[in-house]
Amino acid sequence: MAGYIIETAKGKWEVVVGLEIHCQIISKSKIFSGASTEFGDDPNTNVSFVDAGFPGMLPVLNEECVHQAVKTGLGLNAKINKYSEFSRKNYFYADMPTDYQITQFRYPIVGEGEIDIDLSDGATKKIGIERMHIEQDAGKSIHDLSPTKSYIDLNRAGVGLMEIVTKPDFRSPEEAGAFLRKLRSILRYLGTCDGNMDEGSMRCDVNVSVRPYGSDELRTRCEMKNVNSVKFVMQAIENEAKRHVEVYENGGTIAQETRQFDPTTGHTKVMRKKEFAHDYRYFPEPDLPPLVLDDDYINSVKAEMIELPDAKKHRFVETLGLTPYDAMVLCENKETADFFEKAASGHDAKKVANWMMGDFFAMLNKKRLDIAQSPVSAENLGALVELISKDVISGKIAKDVFEIMSETGKNPEQIVEEKGLKQVTDTKAIEAIIETVIASNADNVAAYKSGKTNLAGWFVGQVIKMSQGKANPAIVNKLVRERLDK
Amino acid sequence: MAIDTETVKRVAFLSRLRIDDDKIEATKEEFNKILAWIEELNEINTDNIEPLVAVNNTALRMRKDEVTAGRCKEAVLQNAPAAEYDYFAVPKVVE
Numbered sequence: 336m337a338g339y340i341i342e343t344a345k346g347k348w349e350v351v352v353g354l355e356i357h358c359q360i361i362s363k364s365k366i367f368s369g370a371s372t373e374f375g376d377d378p379n380t381n382v383s384f385v386d387a388g389f390p391g392m393l394p395v396l397n398e399e400c401v402h403q404a405v406k407t408g409l410g411l412n413a414k415i416n417k418y419s420e421f422s423r424k425n426y427f428y429a430d431m432p433t434d435y436q437i438t439q440f441r442y443p444i445v446g447e448g449e450i451d452i453d454l455s456d457g458a459t460k461k462i463g464i465e466r467m468h469i470e471q472d473a474g475k476s477i478h479d480l481s482p483t484k485s486y487i488d489l490n491r492a493g494v495g496l497m498e499i500v501t502k503p504d505f506r507s508p509e510e511a512g513a514f515l516r517k518l519r520s521i522l523r524y525l526g527t528c529d530g531n532m533d534e535g536s537m538r539c540d541v542n543v544s545v546r547p548y549g550s551d552e553l554r555t556r557c558e559m560k561n562v563n564s565v566k567f568v569m570q571a572i573e574n575e576a577k578r579h580v581e582v583y584e585n586g587g588t589i590a591q592e593t594r595q596f597d598p599t600t601g602h603t604k605v606m607r608k609k610e611f612a613h614d615y616r617y618f619p620e621p622d623l624p625p626l627v628l629d630d631d632y633i634n635s636v637k638a639e640m641i642e643l644p645d646a647k648k649h650r651f652v653e654t655l656g657l658t659p660y661d662a663m664v665l666c667e668n669k670e671t672a673d674f675f676e677k678a679a680s681g682h683d684a685k686k687v688a689n690w691m692m693g694d695f696f697a698m699l700n701k702k703r704l705d706i707a708q709s710p711v712s713a714e715n716l717g718a719l720v721e722l723i724s725k726d727v728i729s730g731k732i733a734k735d736v737f738e739i740m741s742e743t744g745k746n747p748e749q750i751v752e753e754k755g756l757k758q759v760t761d762t763k764a765i766e767a768i769i770e771t772v773i774a775s776n777a778d779n780v781a782a783y784k785s786g787k788t789n790l791a792g793w794f795v796g797q798v799i800k801m802s803q804g805k806a807n808p809a810i811v812n813k814l815v816r817e818r819l820d821k
Numbered sequence: 822m823a824i825d826t827e828t829v830k831r832v833a834f835l836s837r838l839r840i841d842d843d844k845i846e847a848t849k850e851e852f853n854k855i856l857a858w859i860e861e862l863n864e865i866n867t868d869n870i871e872p873l874v875a876v877n878n879t880a881l882r883m884r885k886d887e888v889t890a891g892r893c894k895e896a897v898l899q900n901a902p903a904a905e906y907d908y909f910a911v912p913k914v915v916e
Contacts, residue, residue: 362886369889378907379897383890387897399886427837429911434837476914486908489897614835619872624881 339507340548341576345584347548350576351556352505353465354568355540356518358497358528359472360403366471366495367394367437374534378488386493388432393622400495401626403527404444404469405636407497410521410643411464413448417628419468421620430474430487438470438498440617444626450521451645452513453663462514463502472496497528503542503553508569515539515565516667520644524669532563539563541571541596544589545579554579555589559596559603571596575603647672655684661692670706677713678720686720694734698741710744711737719747732756732804759806762814765798768806769818772797783819791816824852 341348365372368385385392408415422440445467451459474492476485499518505511519530519537530537544556557575562568579589594603642650644666651662665675665688679687695716699709719737722728728736728751739750751757759765772794773780783790794815799806829849833840840848894907903910 364886364888368891369884369887370891371888377894379894379909381891382894382897384893384897385890389900395884396881397886398883401883425835429909429914477908478913478915480906480908481910481913483913484903484905484910485912485914486905486910488908616835619875621875624875624877624879626881 338548339509341545341580343580343584348545348576348580348583349548349550350506350508350572351503351544351546351553352511352572353503353542353556354499354501354505354511354514355542356499356501356515357472357538357540358407358499358522358530359536360400360469360495360497361527361529362397362399362403362495364397364399365493366397366400366469368493370493372494373490374536376490378486378490380490382489382492386432386489388434394437394620396623396626397495400469401444401628402636403495403525404467404497405628405633406525406639407499407522407527408445408448408467409637409640410525410527411445411448411450411467411499413464413467414446415628415633416442416444416446417630417633418442418625419444420625421623422617423620424470424615424617426615428473428476429485430476430489430492432474432489432492436471436473437620437623439468442625443468450514450517452510452517454509454513457659460504460510462504462510465500465502467497467499470496470498503544505572508572511541511572512565512569515568517644520667524641524643532565535563539568541568541575543572543575543579545576545583555591557589557591557603558593560593560606562596564598567596567598570601571603574601578603644672651675651684651688655679655688657685657688661688664692674706674709674713678717680717682717682720683724686724687717690716690720690737694737698737702741710742711740712744715740715744715746722747722751726758726760726807727751728756728758729804729808732758756805759802760810762810765802765806765811765814766818768798768801769794769811769814772801773818780819791819794819824849824856828852 339350341350359372360366362372364370365383365386368383370383370386371381373381383392385394405415419439419442421437423435424438424440425435427434443466445464447466448464449461450464452462453459472491472494474487474489476487478485480486501514505514515532519532522528522530522537528537532539538561541559541562542556543559544554546552546554557579559571559575562571575594582589593606595606596603648659648662648666651657651665652659657665666672671691675687675691678691695709695711698711699706702710704710719733719740722736723730723733733747736747736750736756739745739754740747743750776794776797779790779793783794795808795812798811798815799808802811826845826849829840829845829852833848898904898907898909901909
């Protein structure tokens with residue numbers, strides 16, 4: 336793709352971005368306690384004495400969180416570390432009752448990996464994963480209920496998180512956006528995180544620096560915490576990069592600091608300087624021995640892996656003949672891909688894809704429905720395409736049939752039967768209509784015979800119209816010309 | 822390595838411990854005594870030896886993913902210095 340370059344009167348700059356993404360692990364209970372992970376319950380309902388940091392309480396690791404992390408690591412094409420260990424990250428904040436977070440520091444459960452991102456020009460780019468570790472989430476602070484107090488809800492405290500750290504491989508806001516969409520898609524396919532950025536189950540920290548275009552230095556970066564949508568991440572990168580360029584070009588320096596992205600203005604402002612407060616004094620967690628996985632375990636998780644969006648996309652292109660773009664759109668979420676495969680089974684896959692990308696998605700959009708709620712079933716969409724392929728109905732009539740299907744949920748064969756929409760392929764019947772049209776348009780017949788041969792198309796149109804769209808256009812075309820040239 | 826008074830203040834801050842000014846000098850001495858004792862351990866060659874994470878060789882025990890705790894709001898909030906509307910209420914935290 337064309338490089339993303341910030342060009343000013345003074346020079347050209349390139350942006351260097353890395354992401355850290357916190358993903359809530361899908362599990363019934365918390366990572367170190369038996370409290371529920373249910374979202375949206377009354378405050379402090381799903382809190383155990385472990386989560387509340389009561390003295391003497393000990394963490395016990397949830398095996399499902401490990402399982403989900405290994406699955407995710409495999410989905411990121413990453414190395415699964417057979418040895419990993421837990422550490423304490425020490426800091427004081429009211430929504431962290433133990434005053435330390437149990438996380439992984441030196442030895443994370445997942446090592447280096449990479450995933451492909453799809454760019455708007457059809458190209459793909461590899462983005463490196465540095466590592467992924469598992470840890471516990473903090474509680475939630477509510478600052479706007481009282482002028483003098485903050486309120487703490489510990490329902491979220493102790494929910495399992497996977498923190499994915501990328502290499503600084505992004506060179507544009509678009510690449511970062513494409514990565515987040517691809518990551519979300521993979522996590523949802525795997526069922527390891529629901530990936531809802533607006534609900535906070537996937538949260539993104541963005542590290543941005545700039546450098547003169549063409550250089551390979553790494554300059555001081557600034558971090559923006561908890562940017563909560565793909566659009567905002569892209570906006571934050573764009574505006575933060577511009578700020579850096581402005582500072583450098585005016586002879587200033589960038590301080591390493593944490594900044595806050597303000598969605599209402601699109602700009603960032605300083606949150607805290609990275610100095611005194613940021614001394615986490617990590618040390619090995621004494622309450623948990625190291626986590627050791629063996630080959631049998633890792634292989635058993637490998638055996639559970641399903642086809643992920645990239646592999647599926649590749650298969651749709653190679654064996655079903657879809658365009659890369661159509662395949663990418665259909666594979667972004669698993670429900671859509673499954674629906675497509677069901678609809679295309681035994682039918683013309685390319686035509687089914689066209690219908691999905693066109694009328695079908697338009698219908699869901701208009702009705703504001705998820706694919707799971709579609710009034711048109713996958714089988715019925717496939718059957719509709721089959722009716723076209725077999726010349727039972729024309730493409731034009733098919734649009735009307737689809738409209739009725741989306742209103743009634745009926746199958747297309749029944750609709751075609753009930754409304755008498757079957758395409759007329761009987762030459763006798765068509766010839767009879769042609770005779771009627773010719774008899775009542777003697778002037779145009781004469782004009783045709785005198786050389787205005789493009790009137791043939793007009794005759795074809797008249798015949799199809801008279802048949803209420805049911806006459807097979809190819810047959811009409813052939814018979815009209817034969818009749819006129821007689 | 823010797824600890825200076827600035828480091829004592831810094832460690833105290835990070836640990837949220839209040840050490841009165843007239844105690845800082847004495848605390849510094851104590852710190853340095855402890856560190857001097859630990860220094861003796863440096864006489865042992867630990868090249869190529871990974872730091873020990875756990876002293877006993879027990880394997881990590883995991884639990885099944887089942888909801889077995891929680892739903893004990895009253896007990897959890899009982900020790901809160903202040904609780905309002907079922908939340909822990911703390912002095913306003915502003916970044």
